[in-house]
Amino acid sequence: MNEVDPRYIIRPNQIIQKNIAAFTIPIITTQEGEPIGQWQLYQQFPDGSREVSKLDTTLQTPAGTTYYFHPFPSPPAIAKSSGWSAKARKQWLEAGTQNDPTETFNTVHNLITRYIDFNHDQAEGIVNTLTLWIMHTHIYGAWEATPYLHINGPAGSGKSRVFEVLNRLVYRPMNVSNTTPAPLFRQLDEQGGTLLLDEAERMQERTPEVSELRSILLAGYKKDGKAARCEGDNHASREFNVYSPKALACIEGLPHALSTRCIRIMMFRAGKDSQCYKRRIDEQAKHWQQARDKLHTLTLEQGVVWLQLAKRTDVCPNLHGRDYELWQPLLSLASFFESQGVADLHAGVLDFAYYNHEQGKQDKATDIDATLLRIAARMILTQTIAPTAQEIINCARLDEAETFDRITPRKTASILKAYGLTTQKSNGKRIYNNISRKDFQRIQQNYGLDLDLPKQETQQQTITQQDLDLLQVTPNTEYIPALETCPTVPSVLAREAIGHEGYVGY
Known part of the structure; x- marks a missing residue:
């Protein structure tokens, strides 16, 4: 019997290792004339070579490393979107196209400003933070902790529009407002993804169900965050991995322990002359798809870079403890995109981090x-x-x-x-x-x-x-x-x- 090193037992949904960057994509095929869902694994290696294969229980890299996938996901639902278009996947695989990081950043940034009016003196810092957070959701597995977002503001201030934008851009969105604990921790464990929880005021409630949901949110901030449950007739204990980015929208506040895991985005009602909310969110659906394609491609092409960014300690001057955990992923990404040509990005996001800290x-x-x-x-x-x-x-x-x-x-x-x-x-x-x-x-x-x-x-x-x-x-x-x-x-x-x-x- 060969003992397996736990370091090589990983979730297949998002893989960022020094010798491979990969993630699973749900596709629809047919079997005996019936449509079925299937997972495919898209992989890119440090030498630039690329592969795609049907998801199996193990993966062996060209360097000889064997990874074991656990938990192995159930077949995807027929209606589940791949996020990454078939055309873009084919171009990535056959043409070996290279993605311009600055172009990707600007594409996401411009979509946010087109559809959301923040009406705030910190508007540019908020837009840049949201852009970086969206990118982070596609590569969060490289970090030991992931910042949550708290979208806060009165009725009619644009919180729902923020979620509409996030739902079209983040990695594997789970947009819910009234979920229960069991399906939530099972889906996070099997497939990962980005939770978008609207009407999060209920997290203040004292019911057993809400207490269980709250414990999942508190645990899922760290990479080793687990939800333990008893299953089967023998009540065997099992742990579910609930680590993932999450955005919470509400009018009122969050429980304090939960709010400390969040970057707060304060929303205000837009002026009467604002055009943002008069635009239909899907007036040009192809622009959303182009942005998603760029995000997926960039994720695979820069795999080793993401691991290096996660280790940087020089990007968060004067931020410590929980503030450091919240902002290091975004500020390290800001430093990367600035090195690729996005001017003054790091200093602008750092200023917003300081502002957010004082407000906090x-x-x-x-x-x-x-x-x-x-x-x-x-x-x-x-x-x-x-x-x-x-x-x-x-x-x-x-x-x-x-x-x-x-x-x-x-x-x-x-x-x-x-x-x-x-x-x-x-x-x-x-x-x-x-x-x-x-x-x-x-x-x-x-x-x-x-x-x-x-x-x-x-x-x-x-x-x-x-x-x-x-x-x-x-x-x-x-x-x-x-x-x-x-x-x-x-x-x-x-x-x-x-x-x-x-x-x-x-």
Whole structure:
């Protein structure tokens, strides 16, 4: 038995290695007179030679390296678009055509500006960023992390038009607004692609389904991002690879942990004299196809270059941590296209990265405030015992540990105090007492926040010492809420508190 090195077990949808660049293309053939879907593998090697073959479970390169494909994809749907036209594929294979990187960049850039009006003083930085991100979706496998996009803005600001453009240009688009976890992680695992998730406001919801979707999005930012599931009668555990570029569009904000994985593109309503949205998106469909053909060809022709760009550390001055991860792929691509003739591209995108970073710091503070206010509102308005700052931050950590682990109870109290919510001393603790629904309604109105207030005041129940004895709860024990009871109404808490140690719900 020959042991296989895990480094050579790869997904076939997008292959960028030092000795080969390749990807799968869905085509339609016939079998016994019936149309069937089939995967073909288009390959280009460092010496410039090119091949195409039916996808098999393994691939051996001219250099002698054997790759093993896992998972092996199911046959593509009959209606699945190849993205890369048959004519362009034939020219690439037979004529050995070379793609001009500058021409490819300008083609995508010009399509964006023709159909989208950003009406923003950072418009050029946004257009360049979108152009580079579209290119990145075709080669994201070369990087260890992929930036998400957050398309944010009021109704009528052009978010849907941005998605229409992305849907015609990104690698293997998955345009959805109401998906469930199972088909999403299976398709990402089998075929890869670019997720375009509209109406992403629902990622704020607390339902089990949305929580599962949110976990897929959080994990899929990194190359080793996996979604673990139990399958079959024996409930065997299996991991699904959910790494891929993703764009999320919404009017309201995203959960903070998710927003930190995104480059935010803020949209505003276009002026009355704007012509962009009066143009039909497919008025000249051939222009979209020409752009896709150029993107696919460039992907294969520059395979080794993409690997080199992924290792560059000099393209992101003064950007660190998550900001570095977000911007390094795009800034390294900007450096490449600038070297090919796109003037002043890197400096312009870097300026937009700095702008985005500063805006992100302000948005982060707002998101944290809103989350703590929502939790405080639910706990204060639905629980009998007034909570402390410690109890509020404990609840926040259960849902978004990455965001709230470093926020202390003292900091929590300071944030809530800025909105007029103060504590009172009671039995040696400082609690949030005598705060009413009207106080939270005032905050909503004055600060434009949606605190998801309970629809009506919950009738408070008096908890006696006999109740506590029955539940075997010690009143002075530190409150450590469980996720399913944080926060909820007293009648539910009383049933769920049994079996929990500590001051659960009271």
